[in-house]
Amino acid sequence: MKTTSLAGFALTLAAAAFTLPAHATQMTIDGNFADWGVANNGTVSGWTPGSGILFTVDDQSNANNGYLNPGWGGQAYDAEALYLTWYTKLDGQTYLALGLITGHDPNTPTGGNNYGRGDFAIDFGRDGSFEFGVLTADRSSTLRQGDVVGTSNADWATGLWSAPGVYDPAHSSYVTKVNTGTDVGNASLVISSSFGNMGTLGGSHWFYEVEIPVAVFGGHWTGNSPTESFDVQWTMLCANDIIIVDPIPATVSEPASLALVLGAAGLACLARRRRT
DSSP states (O other), X not given: OOOOOGGGGHHHHHHHGGGSXXXXXXXXXXXXXXXXXXXXXXXXXXXXXXXXXXXXXXXXXXXXXXXXXXXXXXXXXOEEEEEEEEEEOTTSOEEEEEEXXXXXXXXXXXXXXXXXXXXXXXXXXXXXXXXXEEOSSOOSSSSOTTEEXXXXXXXXXXXXXXXXXXXXXXXXXXEEEEOSOEEEEEOEEEEOOOBOOOTXXXXXXXXXXXXXXXXXXXXXXXXXXXXXXXXXXXXXTTOSBOEEEOXXXXXXXXXXXXXXXXHHXXXXXXXXXXXX
């Protein structure tokens, strides 16, 4: 699998950090990634977003018989880029925005060897416990697409793999979709139609765009800043490919400061992280 990590952009980000805005420009949640600064122009640089946006990119190459991580599936089950920022609107309300590009068709049914789309999972504290899910599809009569749901790990379905490359659905800990939990609010969610010419490898892609009012996070977020470190991940129901973006430590108040923090740490933590 070919991995294009943040490390390739680290020095540029660090040099620009003092001039980046505290937060990215407010997004229009319409399934169009142009306002994120992303471009389907057939180049590697097309993955890179505008300033003030945190991101992870992992454009697979169909190498190793379609192995992704932790499972197989090739382009059809590839989670390729995850973007994150937050901003405060004129009404004084702060929102967390997510953007996802994937080769997985969101209309894929679950059955046989096919697996549908998963939900966004948010882990405050980065301790492996997922406090919130953002639903990308209806999961029950009361948990519907766009709902933000308070969860424990017991509320989540899990994938096919107990470790990278180890098929063991009975013992998987890779969370995929919300089965149960407490509805705490609503996000705006739009999933685009398919598009091509993304990166150098081609194929069909889809873009998920999400905007979450941070008030739903309760004490995990105060004002326009998180009160603790957190990460966001997404995968499909088989968990063949998991993508994660890790925002800044809780002591830093704006996304643009990530480059400064990582630059001081020798860029050691900039590369993409997957759960193992």
